[in-house]
Amino acid sequence: MHRPAGGHQPPAPTDSEHVTWTWDATAWAWQPQPTLTAVKRARIAQVQVAIDAAEAEQARPMREVVSALLGGAAAPSFAAAKLTALDAEIVGLRAVRAAMAAAATLAELGAVVWPVL
Numbered sequence: 041m042h043r044p045a046g047g048h049q050p051p052a053p054t055d056s057e058h059v060t061w062t063w064d065a066t067a068w069a070w071q072p073q074p075t076l077t078a079v080k081r082a083r084i085a086q087v088q089v090a091i092d093a094a095e096a097e098q099a100r101p102m103r104e105v106v107s108a109l110l111g112g113a114a115a116p117s118f119a120a121a122k123l124t125a126l127d128a129e130i131v132g133l134r135a136v137r138a139a140m141a142a143a144a145t146l147a148e149l150g151a152v153v154w155p156v157l
Contacts, residue, residue: 049063058081059075059078076143076146076149079149080140083149088137091133091134094126094129094133098126101118101119101122102119105119105123136155140152
């Protein structure tokens with residue numbers, strides 16, 4: 041885009057909780073930039089999806105454990121192992137979510153590493 045005649049820079053749109061505006065002299069326009077709050081919410085939402093998925097995976101092994109115990113048998117080792125693994129995954133993801141929530145800058149947020157699953 042070319043600079044308009046007279047070179048008047050229009051006023052910036054109003055910032056919000058989710059977006060702030062920066063001037064792009066090349067495009068001669070205000071460009072939206074997500075705020076820390078917006079980026080945190082989006083990343084935390086991704087982590088929450090992973091937590092929800094892992095928690096949903098607990099249903100079958102939990103059912104197998106409960107069924108065995110109600111029948112007077114020992115809990116199946118494969119079901120107990122799966123529950124233990126899922127619990128560790130969820131604990132790790134919750135720690136990631138907490139670290140993201142505590143980030144005070146975009147750099148701190150970017151430094152949060154998800155566990156290898």
